[in-house]
Amino acid sequence: MPMAADEIEAMIRAAIPDAQVEITDLAGDGDHYAARVVSESFRGQTRVAQQRRVYEALGGNMGGVLHALQLTTATP
Template identity: 80%
Template structure:
């Protein structure tokens, strides 16, 4: 069972409310996605913790309903 990009985005935004989320379907099959998540809440966090926060927002769907997610996280650029 595949997961829709909009569902992934909704889950991430629910878990990380200030996040700017971009989802790309890498294979066109609804099974392999790339996500770029930018959030001020990531500031000062190591990359591993940033990724853990995104996985937590997905509520255990990784490896199950969501087969593969290429994840990029960042903090907003300060001007």
């Protein structure tokens, strides 16, 4: 069963409390999402490190329950 957008957002916010999170369902199937995550806590980190934090927040769901995630990270 696919993950709901609000579930993805909640997992990211739980791990990165100051994050502004925008989730978009790209295909309308609940399986392909885009996420934009903006957090002050990303400041000074490389994009790879920022994205790693988001993927860690999603636990083992990537590639399984969550099939595809187009991820953009930034600092405010």
